[in-house]
Amino acid sequence: MRMPRSRRAGSGSVLAVALVLATLACGGDDAGPAAAGDATTARDDGGGGGPLTGDLTVLAAASLTDAFADVEAAFEEANPGVGVEVSYDGSSALRDQILAGAPADVFASASGSVMDEVVDAGAVAGEPTPFATNLLEIAVPAGNPAGVEGLDAFGDEDLLVGLCAEEVPCGRFGREALANAGVTPAPDTDEPDVRSLLDKVASGEIDAGLVYRTDVLSAGDDVEGIGIPDDVNVEATYPIAALEGGEDREAAAAFVSFVAGDEGRAVLASYGFGPP
Amino acid sequence: MTARRRVPTARTPWPLLPLAGLGVAFVAVPFVALLQQAPWSDLGRLLTEPLVTDALRISLTSAAAATGVVLVLGIPLAWVLARTRFPGRSVVRALVTLPMVLPPVVGGAALLYAFGRTGLVGGPVYDATGFLLPFSLRGVVVANAFVALPFLVITVESGLRAMDPRYEEAAATLGAGRWTTFRRVTLPMTTPSIVAGALLAWARALGEFGATVTFAGNLQGRTQTMPLAVFLARESDRGAAIALSLVLVAVSLLVLLPLRDRWLGA
């Protein structure tokens, strides 16, 4: 049956309106996973008991990039039945993904407060476990061309210096350390993540950046580190937790204890992380 | 005259309508969802915060300046590509298109290697004069102009190609030199494509993120543009991030809505 043209046009826009209405009706609450979760006991032995199987998706903070590559390899070697995939991003971005329902098994955060938020939303299975610490360090280009000596450099208007943005953990800790040292920060840039800050130091575009010790080590010869006195330095504690949204609970729990246990700590230490 | 006739609307082929409807929905639904998430009660307070006003000021200033740079460099470049023949012309065109296909962060890194303090060109300039592009509004303008240039060049080049070059011949026979012809004949006749290209460039510059943060850095009040502020606000305050996003959308609409068809086309 031939419909008059105007009616056909109408059906197209009705479709569009229907889509819009449907979306509005759905609501946009942060849908968190059900709070009821099994309490899984973490195993202390590395690979004992029945062989583990499964596929793990691990969300890890960006500063864990190199270290967790080794951890992943070591865990897979010890547990051949388990495949591990690690995804790296800023801790807050990972938090957003988890709360939006991303299917992940483990979350390793660079920030305790970010982990707390995930816990509060009921997305964590059990309790988070601290597994590493990281200290701040001043990064300067190889050869220290500007002759930077300490935290005072970050208040020096004549130097080009960079911090992490206040919104990310490294930026908060950095400003805390500067406050401890009585320095008023005068940065030329607040980089959104620690890696881009490190890049700018490594290329010599800025004279100094306030980063983690592990970052200084990872940059190799391009960057030199200048230590910060312990009494003003800030220690970041990294927590790890299994997530409610994951499927392989046993494997996730094993991974968490691996990381927090001796094997994990050894790997992390080789990258400059401290013990929890 | 006779009574007013009803002018029939264009006869649209039937498959186009539902597809067009889908296209509109595709773009409209995310906006609707964004609006739904907005913290309407906090909006007033959020919008007057220095974070927002600084970012808006920097974004608008740098986008406008970048558009100016792009017009000054891009129109002559488009003319050369459209009207002249020289060996390597296709290479030049590919180069000009490059910022459009490069991931913006890569573009920003390249800018740094070129114009940064230790850069190919920037290094010697800095050593000689102390002039620095990164970490300043100038740097934001450069990064914005870099990514926006191809949009203007491509649009204006096609506008020039569409224009009958015999008008320029007519002007020559009337005694107009090449510069006069360009000014009084070519430019006015390609105005629609220039306007369209400038708008695209401005919009691209306004939304630019990766190249800007990589090249110019991020500092509230000096180099932090709106997209940067949105990105960082997401870390701590989702409501603020959405509010900032809505401001960007509103500003863009303010510029796009008053556009008349005739400036863009006929």
Added chain:
Amino acid sequence: MLHAELALRLGTLALDLTLEVAEGEVVALLGPNGAGKTTALRAVAGLVPLDGGRIVLDGRVLDDPDTGTWVPPDERSVGVVFQDHLLFPRLTALDNVAFGLRARGARKADARARAAAWLDRVGLGTQAGARPRALSGGQSQRVALARALATEPRLLLLDEPLAALDVQARAHVRAELRRHLASFAGARLLVTHDPVDAMVLADRLVVVEAGRVTQQGTATEVTRHPRSPYVAELVGINLLAGTAAGERVVRLDGGAELTMADPLPAATVAVTVRPRAVALHRRRPEGSPRNAWEATVADVEADRDRVRVALDGPVPVTAEVTPAAVAELGLVPGTAVWASVKAVDLTAHEC
């Protein structure tokens, strides 16, 4: 005075022709499409460089590849009226006409005043503020003409000036163009594919075929002695000037009267008749032809199967007949004959 020896190759066209236009003369370059006439015109305007030859205008060398002399178009003092007029769409008629003046340094107000005077001269003073798209074909042609003339060029070139007009407008605009051209003192060269345009507008025809000149001369000469099939078929037609002496009667300049089939379009007309439509008789003919007169054979020229017989008398035309007819009538210069032509074979054009 223009002296142009044009040798140039453009695509598949090889142009090799020489032409001259004297001061005060109107010359028409006439030929089929693709003959190279527009290319020749563009070379003279400086829009296309020569490969060989030279162009000299009033003693000044404009283009000479051998000596490396080249004057760009904006310095040539050659005005051009283009086929589709090419009025600048974003300028008013007044500013279009003023364009050349301002381009050469005149101040805006001064240029506009002079442009206004030119628009008045072509009868478009009231349209000064109009945009080109609001003008009719005939009006925009006049603006284009005024625009070219306003700069007072030494040479005026017109490229198919009537091609962009519809059939009804052509005859009228052609008559007007003839008057406007007459008021310009310099040399004028026009390009056309329409023989009637050429005959009405020009003093002398130069026929161009495949890049070369095949014939030149006045309309009468070309009609009497066509040198190529193109000329014989399309160019060599008779053109007679006259005035209206009745709804369908034309009085020719010599006093003779011709009766037309259709009402005359204007008070002053040009009447065309194809040579083959002129019939020759020993005695005054009977029958339908409205128009018959006694003439004297001026010249007889044979060409393949046709003979062109030029006639002197009250109606000076050339007839085209078969060799057999020539023999039968005993036509030699000086012979007296009767000529006739049917009213329906006569066409009157506004002039």
